Amino acid sequence: MPVLSENRKISKDLSIIQRLDVRTKMAICALSSIVALFLEGIYPLSILAVASMVYALLHKRFVVVFVSYGAILVMGLMAAFCVKIMTLVMPEMGKMEIQFFFSPFLRVMILVNVILALALSSRVQSILTALKTLRLPLVIYLPAAVMIRFIPSFIVDIKQISESLKIRGYHINPLTITFHPLLTMRLLFVPIVVRALRSSDELAIAAELKGLGYSEKISYYKTTALSLADYCAGGVATTLLCGACLFEYQDKLF
Amino acid sequence: MSKPVRKKRYWQTRELIVIGTFAALTKVASLLIAIAGGGMNPVSLVLKNIVATSLLIVLVYKVRKFGVLTLYALINSLVSLLFLGGNVMALPGMLIAGIVGDGFIMMTGGYKRAWALVLGVGLFDLLSRAISLGYSYLTVREEPRLLIMAAIIVAIGYTGCLLGLGSGLLFVKELRHAGIVRE
Numbered sequence: 001m002p003v004l005s006e007n008r009k010i011s012k013d014l015s016i017i018q019r020l021d022v023r024t025k026m027a028i029c030a031l032s033s034i035v036a037l038f039l040e041g042i043y044p045l046s047i048l049a050v051a052s053m054v055y056a057l058l059h060k061r062f063v064v065v066f067v068s069y070g071a072i073l074v075m076g077l078m079a080a081f082c083v084k085i086m087t088l089v090m091p092e093m094g095k096m097e098i099q100f101f102f103s104p105f106l107r108v109m110i111l112v113n114v115i116l117a118l119a120l121s122s123r124v125q126s127i128l129t130a131l132k133t134l135r136l137p138l139v140i141y142l143p144a145a146v147m148i149r150f151i152p153s154f155i156v157d158i159k160q161i162s163e164s165l166k167i168r169g170y171h172i173n174p175l176t177i178t179f180h181p182l183l184t185m186r187l188l189f190v191p192i193v194v195r196a197l198r199s200s201d202e203l204a205i206a207a208e209l210k211g212l213g214y215s216e217k218i219s220y221y222k223t224t225a226l227s228l229a230d231y232c233a234g235g236v237a238t239t240l241l242c243g244a245c246l247f248e249y250q251d252k253l254f
Numbered sequence: 255m256s257k258p259v260r261k262k263r264y265w266q267t268r269e270l271i272v273i274g275t276f277a278a279l280t281k282v283a284s285l286l287i288a289i290a291g292g293g294m295n296p297v298s299l300v301l302k303n304i305v306a307t308s309l310l311i312v313l314v315y316k317v318r319k320f321g322v323l324t325l326y327a328l329i330n331s332l333v334s335l336l337f338l339g340g341n342v343m344a345l346p347g348m349l350i351a352g353i354v355g356d357g358f359i360m361m362t363g364g365y366k367r368a369w370a371l372v373l374g375v376g377l378f379d380l381l382s383r384a385i386s387l388g389y390s391y392l393t394v395r396e397e398p399r400l401l402i403m404a405a406i407i408v409a410i411g412y413t414g415c416l417l418g419l420g421s422g423l424l425f426v427k428e429l430r431h432a433g434i435v436r437e
Contacts, residue, residue: 022336026335026336026342029335029342030342033342033343034342034343037343037392037393040396078403079400079403080400082402082403083397083399083400083402086399086402087399093399100396100397101396101397101400102396103396104393104394104395104396104397104400107393107394108393111393115335118335118336119336122336127336138265138270139265139270139325140325140328140329140332142267142270142271142274143270143271143273143274143277143325143329144274144329144332144333145274146270146271146274146275146278147274147275147277147278147281147329147330147333148278148333148336149278150274150275150278150279151278151281151282151333154278154279154282154283155282155286158282158283158286172290173290174290174295174298177287177290177295177297177298177301178295178297178298181297181298181300181301184301185301185304185305185421188283188287188305189283189305189308189425190425190428192279192283193279193309193312193425193429194429194432194434196275196276196279197272197275197316197429197434199275200268200271200272200274200275200276201268203271203275204267204268204271204272207267207268207271208267208268
């Protein structure tokens with residue numbers, strides 16, 4: 001069976017992060033975001049930042065991860081530069097002290113790492129399956145599925161509109177957007193809105209003809225159970241987050 | 255022979271699909287304008303917000319029901335979290351902004367009044383930005399001066415939202431003339 005052997009080969013090539021269920025990655029993301037917001041100490045935040053960096057790098061998309069770190073660094077330096085200028089122009093704002101930048105920087109690093117791990121390792125189909133298995137009501141599942149389905153279509157549509165504008169001698173670039181914003185908006189906006197409304201009408205008719213939304217409950221073709229890897233990853237993440245919290249609040253607790 | 259009784263749902267399939275389509279369109283259009291504008295360009299920042307708010311105005315004209323802003327905010331935050339690096343902590347804030355926006359529309363005359371829709375969308379945009387800034391304050395609370403630049407950028411963006419309220423109405427007028435928006 002060549003097809004099955006090919007599938008096995010693909011599943012072997014997947015990174016550890018890709019093998020995790022989207023629900024596990026979402027839970028790690030949610031927990032990390034909450035804990036990072038409450039922690040203030042440099043050491044617990046550093047532990048979590050390093051752990052989350054390892055988690056993001058396990059996906060082996062090194063270029064994307066390091067480009068994101070570069071962007072954070074540039075933004076951080078720009079913000080520090082602006083604060084420096086403000087303190088020079090208005091001395092009453094106080095001195096700029098570099099140690100106050102560490103905690104916000106580490107917090108942002110943790111958030112970016114867990115979000116990158118989730119966003120880069122999840123395929124459209126696995127996200128749609130996860131949305132189904134989360135037992136979300138139809139009012140949330142249907143628009144979310146439509147949104148996920150239409151994002152690539154709209155990118156193609158906008159490219160086509162841009163090509164058609166080029167044929168008519170109008171190029172969309174930073175200069176035209178800066179100097180002719182209203183014309184750019186009109187040329188891009190009207191065809192896109194008309195296309196979107198038409199697409200949604202066609203999709204709605206197709207969905208109604210298929211009887212979508214008329215059953216009492218969504219029935220599931222198959223449900224996915226969490227694997228041992230999911231439980232292990234969840235356990236490690238929970239231990240690390242609890243450890244960081246204990247480290248932060250050890251004086252108050254003991 | 256008695257016919258099976260079909261329970262009437264509050265949200266019709268058509269409306270849910272329109273909300274999903276507009277959420278996707280807003281995300282893609284904002285992202286592409288930001289990229290085409292070359293990053294930290296204030297004109298593209300304003301333009302991006304004009305387009306996003308105009309689309310939101312068209313959406314609330316198309317789906318005139320209590321909860322449209324809440325559902326839009328929920329779907330937008332959920333998909334942003336899964337694909338575009340959105341933050342999970344932004345979700346409750348966006349939900350609150352949506353509920354307040356919808357409640358404001360209901361209290362000021364309902365979804366039949368144009369000015370109530372415009373004010374409701376304006377309030378939703380304002381609240382969602384204020385809540386995001388509040389969350390950013392929690393992230394950088396050790397050095398709150400870092401927030402000044404972010405607040406300036408958000409303020410520039412919000413001027414785009416205010417302009418988008420007017421341009422949205424103009425687009426709705428055109429779409430109504432073309433028979434695309436019927437009510």
